[in-house]
Amino acid sequence: MEICDYLPFWSKLTQEQQQTLERGVALYHASKGEIVHNGSEDCIGPLIVVKGQLRVYSYSDDGREVTLYRLFERDVCILSAYCMLNSLQFDISVQAEKDCVLYRIPAPVYKKLMQESAPVANYTTELIASSFSDVMWLLDQILYKHLDSRLAAFLVNESELNDSLQLKITHEEIAHHLGSAREVVTRMLKYFQNEHMVEIARGCITITDLKKLTQVAQDSLR
């Protein structure tokens, strides 16, 4: 697939704009685990996921992390281009969760297009609104939902993403994803094990009752 296939506004660009974009864009390979964008240190511009999976997360001064949302193939990461927008006043980082192939559009190239073209500007608005919606969902989870249902929802989602009931993930990593502490996650996992929903082994969690876990994800234990 070419760059034009990923951008719905392509046909609304002038030929000159198309050429500028084609000349500016670069393929970028990121290894699993690599930090492709790190807070306010760099403004690399929008990233298109050609292959792989990205994790967008926030972090605190003392090293805690929370996954805000994930991006999959054909998704576009706009927060890595935060310097294009004056009003984006927060730092996030982006990590490759799998080996990734990415298209990278330099921030100045994209910014110029945005200023010239209403379709590009409106597309950008939708991207920001979509990220915003993901974060609002998370805020909702944190404010109004209990950790039990959040943890259950996380495990069910991981299982779907990996197409497996065996999840190779540590309690520490789960705690990072949920913005919680390892101890809290471990306690809740043990509770789930006692309820025969999962089996815990070193570095691996096996879902033994997906139906029940899905119920907890939807309704909470309490």
Added chain:
Amino acid sequence: MEICDYLPFWSKLTQEQQQTLERGVALYHASKGEIVHNGSEDCIGPLIVVKGQLRVYSYSDDGREVTLYRLFERDVCILSAYCMLNSLQFDISVQAEKDCVLYRIPAPVYKKLMQESAPVANYTTELIASSFSDVMWLLDQILYKHLDSRLAAFLVNESELNDSLQLKITHEEIAHHLGSAREVVTRMLKYFQNEHMVEIARGCITITDLKKLTQVAQDSLR
């Protein structure tokens, strides 16, 4: 002040676009406490605060509320026009915190402008990015900061907004603002009282040591 003075993109519109906007816009008076936008029930379009103060908040099924951010004179409320953007997938409400005079731009009028004009689209992106930044700040507070500093920050901020050390607000209302429970807020307020930072009376909190409270707001008690 005219509508053109509130919109930085005004001079970049065609004469026809300016006329459409002027014909569509309406002055709207909202009384203190009035809900001017209520979740997905209505899509009233962007609101410009001419006079007064708006509160944008999220809410749960069981009646809990959290203030996401506030809008002051000359600010523009864009989330009341969520139907203009396909990717805005969450419900918030907007309440007048003081008697308000608002300009209201009908959603279809604004949406048409956005589609035609890159300056309008880019202005909208900045508005969304600004709201997004406010919510990210809140998420940060909730995830990484303790309630003591959040409560202290809230009281200091209220005092500045009202230009008074006497705050006429109930513990219940504070809990709504902070997404916490009344009991938790009451306990923390009593702690503050014991530390001689505030004095609590029925329906009124008096800040007695603004300097110390400001310190707690910045550094947390722990």
